[in-house]
Amino acid sequence: MSEPASTTRHCDVLIVGGGMAGASLALGLARHAPSLDVAVVESSPLDPSVDPEAQFQPSYDARATALAYGSRLIYEDLGVWPELARAATAIEHIHVSSRGRPGTTRMHASEHGTAALGYVVDNGWLGLNLVSALQNTATHWLCPARVVTAETGRNSAQVLVEQDDRQQWWQARLLVVADGGRSGLREQLGFTASRRDYGQHALVATVTTSAPHGHQAYERFAEGAAVALLPHRGDHDYALVWTMDSAEIERRMALGNDAFLEELQARFGWRQGRFEHVGQRHSYALALEQVVHPVRPGVVLVGNAAHSLHPVAGQGFNLALRGLMRLSSRLGKAAGEPLSLGQPEQLASYVETHQQDVDAIVGFSDGLVRVFSEKSGFPGRLRDIGLAALDAAPGARNWLAHRNMGLNTRRSSLGHD
Numbered sequence: 063m064s065e066p067a068s069t070t071r072h073c074d075v076l077i078v079g080g081g082m083a084g085a086s087l088a089l090g091l092a093r094h095a096p097s098l099d100v101a102v103v104e105s106s107p108l109d110p111s112v113d114p115e116a117q118f119q120p121s122y123d124a125r126a127t128a129l130a131y132g133s134r135l136i137y138e139d140l141g142v143w144p145e146l147a148r149a150a151t152a153i154e155h156i157h158v159s160s161r162g163r164p165g166t167t168r169m170h171a172s173e174h175g176t177a178a179l180g181y182v183v184d185n186g187w188l189g190l191n192l193v194s195a196l197q198n199t200a201t202h203w204l205c206p207a208r209v210v211t212a213e214t215g216r217n218s219a220q221v222l223v224e225q226d227d228r229q230q231w232w233q234a235r236l237l238v239v240a241d242g243g244r245s246g247l248r249e250q251l252g253f254t255a256s257r258r259d260y261g262q263h264a265l266v267a268t269v270t271t272s273a274p275h276g277h278q279a280y281e282r283f284a285e286g287a288a289v290a291l292l293p294h295r296g297d298h299d300y301a302l303v304w305t306m307d308s309a310e311i312e313r314r315m316a317l318g319n320d321a322f323l324e325e326l327q328a329r330f331g332w333r334q335g336r337f338e339h340v341g342q343r344h345s346y347a348l349a350l351e352q353v354v355h356p357v358r359p360g361v362v363l364v365g366n367a368a369h370s371l372h373p374v375a376g377q378g379f380n381l382a383l384r385g386l387m388r389l390s391s392r393l394g395k396a397a398g399e400p401l402s403l404g405q406p407e408q409l410a411s412y413v414e415t416h417q418q419d420v421d422a423i424v425g426f427s428d429g430l431v432r433v434f435s436e437k438s439g440f441p442g443r444l445r446d447i448g449l450a451a452l453d454a455a456p457g458a459r460n461w462l463a464h465r466n467m468g469l470n471t472r473r474s475s476l477g478h479d
């Protein structure tokens with residue numbers, strides 16, 4: 063039984079969820095809006111005072127995220143990139159192909175004058191370093207603690223936080239909901255999200271190939287499925303993201319390791335030699351979810367609580383991060399203005415700019431899923447022509463590479479709302 067709430071505490075911004083999105087926003091606010099008093103409430107136990115290296119157990123089974131080159135620039139701006147880079151694997155080349163069909167396209171970092179097209183980072187390493195960096199800021203880090211309930215008004219939000227069996231009311235000028243895709247608060251506050259089920263699952267695991275990765279990533283489409291291999295830590299290790307019809311997922315999750323590797327080999331082919339080892343497998347149901355109006359008086363939704371997309375293009379978190387930097391920059395400006403932080407007028411320009419980015423990335427990822435999910439017929443032929451044409455047209459390839467690198471929208475990502 064927790065003790066009842068005592069006196070109310072106050073802050074300018076209260077962020078619910080200190081995951082990748084919430085922690086990045088808190089760092090963004092410390093950088094772009096240092097005068098604001100910010101609190102983050104995170105339910106999973108993470109101790110920012112302990113060195114990430116001592117807390118992080120590098121494991122073959124760790125899940126990873128592909129950060130676009132533009133996200134590296136954002137983390138440089140926030141001062142955390144040098145630490146993140148210590149365990150990041152550069153993606154220098156990307157090979158996109160369609161199994162058993164003619165078109166392919168290749169992208170190389172050297173064509174864009176950058177050290178890499180992107181980087182693969184263990185989610186655990188990313189999270190710990192973000193939270194550790196927060197220690198050098200004035201942010202209140204409430205963890206492990208959980209938001210039990212929240213109410214919003216025109217100029218503020220009231221949030222009930224439970225920590226160490228004690229309940230405490232917080233009043234914030236702005237509540238930021240960053241509690242992930244299964245956001246309980248989103249529902250509780252009455253936000254509605256559109257949802258389209260793809261009828262697909264992603265199977266995620268670390269795999270080892272006989273040939274070294276040489277910083278080469280692959281995206282290989284075959285009969286309604288996509289196999290993405292992202293170079294990961296060891297010279298022969300890849301983070302695998304295999305999207306497939308939901309009807310296949312249970313069987314593939316249950317296969318013995320040898321049988322699983324055989325099926326993967328048959329799907330992907332031999333371009334990386336033999337698939338020799340697979341770690342623990344995880345599966346995720348895939349849907350496109352978007353909250354139509356993510357801002358209301360006193361509250362804004364960010365990260366997966368606001369939008370989650372198909373992982374085929376590895377864009378979900380990169381998109382969220384650009385939005386978080388826009389939001390922190392906007393709040394930095396709003397901090398010195400007479401209007402209250404929580405009034406929607408304050409956030410109108412952020413909403414408009416970020417929505418354009420969301421529409422473009424959702425359109426791109428969703429279009430990719432549609433074209434590559436077709437097993438035959440017109441979209442299949444379109445895909446062959448598209449890949450071959452892309453390879454032959456450097457301008458279009460550059461455009462695609464820049465979009466994937468998060469550079470098309472970079473100006474607005476670093477604080478120009």
Ligand SMILES: Cc1cc2nc3c(=O)[nH]c(=O)nc-3n(C[C@H](O)[C@H](O)[C@H](O)COP(=O)(O)OP(=O)(O)OC[C@H]3O[C@@H](n4cnc5c(N)ncnc54)[C@H](O)[C@@H]3O)c2cc1C
Nearest residue numbers: 079081082083105128208209241242365366376378379380
């Ligand atoms: C298979 C797969 C592969 C992907 N690969 C990529 C990729 O390569 N590149 C990319 O850019 N994106 C990728 N994504 C998307 C990316 O994983 C998400 O965008 C990202 O995890 C969203 O982070 P978040 O912080 O919004 O949510 P979460 O990571 O879910 O964090 C939410 C946090 O809120 C906390 N919380 C929840 N409720 C409460 C509460 N009541 N009180 C306090 N705390 C609470 C949780 O403990 C958690 O820490 C992928 C997604 C999938 C499914």
